[in-house]
Amino acid sequence: MSRLIVISNRVAVPKGGESGNQGGLAVALQAALREHGGLWFGWSGDTVESFTGNIHRHEGAGVTTATIDLEEQDIDEYYNGFANRTLWPLFHYRIDLTEFERDFAGGYARVNDRFADTVLPLVGEEDLVWVHDYHLIPLGRKLRERGVSNRIGFFLHTPWPPTRLLTALPSHRQLVESLFAYDVVGFHTADWLDSFHHYVTSMMGGTVDGETVTADGRSIRAIVAPIGIDTAEYEAAAESAEARFARDRMHMSATGRALVVGVDRLDYSKGLRERFLGYQRFLANHPDRRGLTSFLQIAPPSREKVDTYQAIRTDLDALSGSINGEYADIDWTPIRYVNRGYPREELAGIYRSARIALVTPLRDGMNLVAKEFVAAQDPTDPGVLVLSVFAGAAQQMTEAVLVNPYSAEEMADAIVTALAMPREERLRRWQALIEGVRREDVFWWCGLFLDALEAKTPELV
Structure with missing residues (x-):
């Protein structure tokens, strides 16, 4: 089995083998990495005056982590801004709470670039790359622009909003096009997958054939993979x-x-x-x-x-x-x-x-x-x-x-x-x-997604 590189906004560094009060996603990803081996990369949660790209490595509880620090402006614009004042409310159907600011969008793009630049040397030739959640939707495209040809998957841990809500986002087309840089895109439920299908067919002139979704000459595999617990x-x-x-x-x-x-x-x-x-x-x-x-x-x-x-x-x-x-x-x-x-x-x-x-x-x-x-x-x-x-x-x-x-x-x-x-x-x-x-526990979920990511079907080559 190929080594697994998990990339998410935050990385929960295990301490002494205990899960502590970590959230469900942290526990699930640690279980997946222990099962398959590999590396978890993301933001440390700490800030620096000026971004350096220095990587902090840690090994514990069977999980290797690599983290970077971000600037205060990055956190304001990327995390508190675009991720949590724009995408989070929009994806949870709260357009009344959604804020659209150009600075937010700029910070979101900048941090995704920084993630791509920093993780790039850590990705081996045969590694599978698994990107997680709404914070990092553009990351697959950023990695492709830097020459990464590995199999890359993306899993969304939130709902996917209906087309009529998503189009309120000024950069909605660009955001969805970013998903076509991945090989496999996963959603928790058939409802969220159906909403994605509707956007692709109604707004991009794309087609859906089973799990294969095609738009602008690129085909990806879009699947339902409900996450479980250990x-x-x-x-x-x-x-x-x-x-x-x-x-x-x-x-x-x-x-x-x-x-x-x-x-x-x-x-x-x-x-x-x-x-x-x-x-x-x-x-x-x-x-x-x-x-x-x-x-x-x-x-x-x-x-x-x-x-x-x-x-x-x-x-x-x-x-x-x-x-x-x-x-x-x-x-x-x-x-x-x-x-x-x-x-x-x-x-x-x-x-x-x-x-x-x-x-x-x-x-x-x-x-x-x-x-x-x-x-x-x-x-x-x-x-x-x-x-x-x-x-x-x-x-x-x-x-x-x-x-x-x-x-x-x-x-x-x-x-x-x-x-x-x-x-x-x-x-x-x-x-x-x-x-x-x-x-349908976390190991079932992990296997379901990674089996899809490792499969090289003619439609996805």
């Missing part, structure tokens, strides 16, 4: 001493109440405001159940230098305070809202102690929290997954209780349904869910 590792984490301690803490703090839990980055795409309002509606509609449930929302802050995210935090602080002020009693707080992250083992214990998980994003590429919750459950007495129909995971996890997160009434009804669900039904739903999570 299920076996997560199931083991749920049995760890750290998980048992976290579970005991939750049981003591809940004092016999049914625990409802949500775990999300602090982001408007996660539907946290709508979730709080749904829980508020549950309390309003079912006064007999007040004091019998406890809702824990864990929401570590992200992108704190972006004004929109500061506004989200302020809004949720006020809303949770308002709900607690209206419904709390001397011995009960309806919502516990925590702005910090927890290691995976502790989260696994929290998940196992929960009767219900609310995973209700307004729009999500996949959502690995849903899969982690399922993997963490007690096989003899599992909790219930309440999942947004707008999460990519909903297409795989049809045995969850599926809800429209925009409807507070539907959210409230789903909580009641989950609380009242008989053990037999909880077991039936969980068994179907865990079979899928085990079968």
Whole structure:
């Protein structure tokens, strides 16, 4: 098998073999690299006064990483700017929050050039190159311009927006043309792939023939490859001493109440405001159940230098305070809202102690929290997954209780349904869910994509 070069915006440098509180993508990529061997390249998260291109290497937990530092201007324009004020909201259907600035676009192009220049000497002749996510869409084209003829794949971890939204981006044609520098382009779901097909056929005069997509004389393979988790590792984490301690803490703090839990980055795409309002509606509609449930929302802050995210935090602080002020009693707080992250083992214990998980994003590429919750459950007495129909995971996890997160009434009804669900039904739903999570895990996802990338079909030569 060819060596694998993974390139992403950020690189999670493993420390002591522990995953810590890394996100799902970091855990998934580390698992893929341990399985296939290779190198993970990207931004270190640190800044320098002037870009040097110096590479910091690190080896640990079976993963070799190579990182570079960026200038403050790069971060402002490329990361906080084009990536997170332009592409992120646009790709999550929030055109009302999308900012179009020429400086942002210039910084995005400049950093992709810097990535290409710096990683170029690290790419061996037989290596497979796997580029990840919306930060680096142009990178394949930049590498081709520098003479790289290797097989290069791209995987998008967000939704792909409908054509009518994407065309609001001034450089939309150039952005999509960049994808045709890759050999394989992967999406989480058939919905996102269909949106890509529609743009290519309606805006570029391209054609679609099975997985082969052709435009402007170039053919690529575009596939559906829903990402999974390292299920076996997560199931083991749920049995760890750290998980048992976290579970005991939750049981003591809940004092016999049914625990409802949500775990999300602090982001408007996660539907946290709508979730709080749904829980508020549950309390309003079912006064007999007040004091019998406890809702824990864990929401570590992200992108704190972006004004929109500061506004989200302020809004949720006020809303949770308002709900607690209206419904709390001397011995009960309806919502516990925590702005910090927890290691995976502790989260696994929290998940196992929960009767219900609310995973209700307004729009999500996949959502690995849903899969982690399922993997963490007690096989003899599992909790219930309440999942947004707008999460990519909903297409795989049809045995969850599926809800429209925009409807507070539907959210409230789903909580009641989950609380009242008989053990037999909880077991039936969980068994179907865990079979899928085990079968389509991170290794399956990695193999599916890399098999496509390694395949040299006549259409792609």
